[in-house]
Amino acid sequence: MKRNYIHIIYSLLCTLLLSACIKNDIPYPRIKAQILGISADGQIGTAAIDNDKRMVTMELSDTVDLRRVHIETLDLTEGAVSDLPSDSIIDLSKSYTLTLSIYQDYTWTINATQNIERSFRVEGQIGAPVFDAHNHRAIAYVNKDIDLANIKITELVLGPQGITSYSPEKEKLTDFSLGYQKVIIVYHGIMEEWTLYIVPSESEISTDGVDAWTNVAWLHGSGKEDAENGFEIKEATAGTWEKVPDEYVTHDKGSFTARMIHLKANTTYVCRAVSGDLTGNEITFTTGSAAELPNGSFDDWNKVGKVWNPWAEGSENFWDTGNKGATTLGDSNTQPTDDTWSGTGQAAKLATKFVGIGSIGKLAAGNMYTGNYLRTEGTNGVLNFGKQFTQRPTRLKGYFKYTSVEINKSNDEMKYLIGQPDTCQIFIALGDWSEPVEIRTKPSDRKLFDKNDPHIIAYADMYSGKSVTEYTPFTLELEYRDTDRIPTYIVVVASASKYGDYFTGGDGSVLFLDDFTLEYDY
Numbered sequence: 298m299k300r301n302y303i304h305i306i307y308s309l310l311c312t313l314l315l316s317a318c319i320k321n322d323i324p325y326p327r328i329k330a331q332i333l334g335i336s337a338d339g340q341i342g343t344a345a346i347d348n349d350k351r352m353v354t355m356e357l358s359d360t361v362d363l364r365r366v367h368i369e370t371l372d373l374t375e376g377a378v379s380d381l382p383s384d385s386i387i388d389l390s391k392s393y394t395l396t397l398s399i400y401q402d403y404t405w406t407i408n409a410t411q412n413i414e415r416s417f418r419v420e421g422q423i424g425a426p427v428f429d430a431h432n433h434r435a436i437a438y439v440n441k442d443i444d445l446a447n448i449k450i451t452e453l454v455l456g457p458q459g460i461t462s463y464s465p466e467k468e469k470l471t472d473f474s475l476g477y478q479k480v481i482i483v484y485h486g487i488m489e490e491w492t493l494y495i496v497p498s499e500s501e502i503s504t505d506g507v508d509a510w511t512n513v514a515w516l517h518g519s520g521k522e523d524a525e526n527g528f529e530i531k532e533a534t535a536g537t538w539e540k541v542p543d544e545y546v547t548h549d550k551g552s553f554t555a556r557m558i559h560l561k562a563n564t565t566y567v568c569r570a571v572s573g574d575l576t577g578n579e580i581t582f583t584t585g586s587a588a589e590l591p592n593g594s595f596d597d598w599n600k601v602g603k604v605w606n607p608w609a610e611g612s613e614n615f616w617d618t619g620n621k622g623a624t625t626l627g628d629s630n631t632q633p634t635d636d637t638w639s640g641t642g643q644a645a646k647l648a649t650k651f652v653g654i655g656s657i658g659k660l661a662a663g664n665m666y667t668g669n670y671l672r673t674e675g676t677n678g679v680l681n682f683g684k685q686f687t688q689r690p691t692r693l694k695g696y697f698k699y700t701s702v703e704i705n706k707s708n709d710e711m712k713y714l715i716g717q718p719d720t721c722q723i724f725i726a727l728g729d730w731s732e733p734v735e736i737r738t739k740p741s742d743r744k745l746f747d748k749n750d751p752h753i754i755a756y757a758d759m760y761s762g763k764s765v766t767e768y769t770p771f772t773l774e775l776e777y778r779d780t781d782r783i784p785t786y787i788v789v790v791a792s793a794s795k796y797g798d799y800f801t802g803g804d805g806s807v808l809f810l811d812d813f814t815l816e817y818d819y
Contacts, residue, residue: 662797
């Protein structure tokens with residue numbers, strides 16, 4: 298009996314020692330707490346959410362007091378909590394930091410931007426005023442012969458309209474013989490002292506700059522508001538100036554801009570602003586080239602194992618697909634086809650399919666994009682959108698046809714779409730990213746393309762939620778957000794199922810694509 302007690306005690310000691318050495322190697326679920334959406338009182342448009350930087354940027358109207366911003370909604374990853382209570386008032390005059398928690402903590406930052414439409418106009422002004430909001434200064438240029446002691450301000454807006462007071466009022470700001478006047482403005486209880494400068498100009502007309510594209514150039518000039526302002530242009534080797542048609546010119550008081558079209562690619566031009574008999578300085582510029590999309594005809598393909606690739610064997614790819622992910626459980630769902638719009642060559646067939654065995658698997662949306670498939674994580678894809686590109690086309694054209702079936706597969710987020718017609722999508726974006734845009738479909742680490750990304754210079758898209766039985770031409774007119782920014786990457790994406798990133802769509806939806814081309818003039 299004694300021996301049995303000793304054996305029992307020895308066993309208990311061993312168990313305790315072993316338990317002391319055993320680590321808890323069961324990992325927490327790798328789910329990142331993310332902000333999926335946010336809205337505030339006075340918000341303009343949709344907030345830009347950067348999951349990698351854990352940063353939100355929202356634009357607010359100029360009447361919003363940034364020190365007291367009302368956050369109306371905050372949509373988080375399912376299961377996540379925030380230390381920012383719902384229906385909160387926060388200070389966004391500087392960056393606001395909050396913590397999201399789900400298994401572990403994540404620090405996020407909310408930033409706000411605010412665009413105050415300022416104006417400073419005087420009689421006899423030349424061109425647009427210049428504002429230095431940080432140092433509270435505004436400059437208006439006038440003819441060198443104007444009497445600075447008798448200036449008449451016709452328009453003065455330095456703070457949010459309707460809620461800003463001025464001391465003295467603009468009617469009393471007339472004597473600029475010293476070159477400047479001071480004015481105090483008050484809004485939202487904030488007081489600012491501004492300095493207004495009146496600067497005589499040697500010339501009444503100025504050619505301010507050119508944004509040269511391929512077959513289009515944007516010409517910028519300034520002159521007297523009530524003058525006949527415009528532009529002249531010629532090829533650098535020509536001897537005769539050509540007047541830019543008046544219908545190409547838009548005027549904003551003393552500033553004016555022309556959108557000159559039908560220019561030659563890779564050609565050097567000279568332009569100058571004109572005002573009556575006066576001519577401004579000359580600016581020389583060279584137009585860009587009419588770069589095309591490599592393999593935009595979708596004629597070139599190669600196959601490695603089960604994976605179809607949209608480029609010729611031995612050549613560098615411009616397009617890629619999600620086939621490497623789809624073939625982990627099935628066959629390529631983006632393939633070449635001889636069903637083309639012209640009856641010759643090849644086209645691309647993008648099919649949405651459920652891939653797997655029995656009920657085990659996922660919906661894979663047929664897709665094609667400019668960029669590269671990077672890797673597969675489990676059954677989720679990680680890829681790069683974008684190929685290097687520096688030209689500025691005005692539109693994307695091509696041909697498509699589509700078979701839409703009812704959405705019959707979805708994740709938990711998109712179950713409300715079950716039974717609705719599937720929708721295909723095609724979009725194009727030009728942006729000044731420093732590298733391709735990484736896309737991740739894993740729900741716990743999802744990062745999708747955001748058309749509100751501030752890096753985007755131009756964007757256009759199209760969708761079809763119904764079947765298109767015959768090849769149909771389409772045109773995507775690019776809407777440029779800036780004319781002077783130069784792209785670094787082009788992103789073109791097509792998918793047989795709009796919500797394929799959420800593994801949601803109709804098993805059997807098929808999108809055909811053929812002959813994608815870029816155009817460079819309206």
